[in-house]
Amino acid sequence: MSLLTVEHVEAYYGESHILRDLSMEVDEGEICALLGRNGAGKTTTLRSIAGARPPEVQSGSITFRGDDITAEPTEDISIRGIGLVPEERRVFSNLTVEENLHLSEVSRNSSNTVGREVPDLPDVRPLSELYNAFPRLDERQNQKAGTLSGGEQQMLAIARALRQAPDLLMLDEPYEGLAPQIIDDVEDAIARINDEGTTILLVEQNAAAAINIADKCYIIDQGGIVFEGGAEELREDEETRERYLGV
Template identity: 75%
Template sequence: MDAYYGQSHILRDLSMHVEEGEVCALLGRNGAGKTTTLRSIAGARPPDVREGTVSFKGRNVTDRSTEDISSLGISLVPEERRVFPNLSVEENLHLSDVARNWSNTVGRDVSMDHPGMSTEEVYEVFPRLEERASQKAGTLSGGEQQMLAIARALKQDTDLLMLDEPYEGLAPQIIQTVENAIERIAETGTTILLVEQNAVAAMNIADRAYVVDQGSIVFAGGSEELRGDEEIRERYLGV
């Protein structure tokens, strides 16, 4: 896949696949092309995919809209989190129900293996959110906002959950909480594609990993293999 922002060539013949039910990490330094990869999969514009294809469950979704791709079961939690700050936690979650119900009314052409969670199920994954249910999202801590952003995605009918830098700016103890939640989500069989600059934390939960540099894949293999490849880690990840 080749993707561009205007005339800037960002992804260069990038090729990767994510197996159903696995946790896959996409790692690399800032500016390597990680977020562009997620946006390309999600159908966001920009970037523009000019060569290659994005396939999901055997279907070419390269030219489909973000809304169409989301309705097929792909959810992206962006780096900015994008919660509604003036609404409560409970109201933020309710909006996800509204979006899911609307999507169901327009019909789906792909069966959902992982229908959206109920609010009660979300609270089981993130008990902190139940404690903050009536609190405005804008007053939550960074970690709590990250939990809410992931929870909103889980309310959708999600087969592939893509997380962009979920650990960014979080204290170590909050990283552990989010990590535990991701592992619990993975146990349900939901496929997870995790983009993260914190390579050590990502490798703790990922089955496989890709390393991207200057828009191209420079490593593909198991997390244990990456841990043992000191040259790749030092050259491209700085760890």
């Protein structure tokens, strides 16, 4: 069953045409990987889904659980159940791990939704669940986020998004700058989150690592989808991987 549907989206940064007739679907319960070279339009796709500005979606539609969210504000889209972990983690360095997690709840509850019809806020995930998912964060509850390793900061960024109990979690380059062993740890955490019922849309330049855990893959090139198929199909399609991913 499709949870998220993107149909014929055209998106721009000012005069720059970034997404071109982009269509894709994310099914409930899966890990879907959106792959492509640097500048192909991966981050723009996630920002368009999340309602971030820029980019500006000028045509096409984005639906979530059958509801059109194309023109909705970012905070309303978040309340509907879409979480985004952006590039470069963006944790609050001077706050502790636990303060970062609490701040996510405060931010959600203070969203400006006055005068707009939005879904009821789901219950936040208990901190105990997040610490069970990320034992390293449990060990570092009172440690300043800026003193964590890159992998630990990535885990914190993911846990902060999960605090809001999203149905769809979008991850933008979660493996960027991480050592291979730490990538394995983050990969395991993503797989556990998915096993517990959260649908994942993963944007990643590290195609090999993404394909390793994905159920379905899309490749984006020059703002449009050029491949759609199962992870195993892409793993066996050396010509497509070499042409669009360089691997």
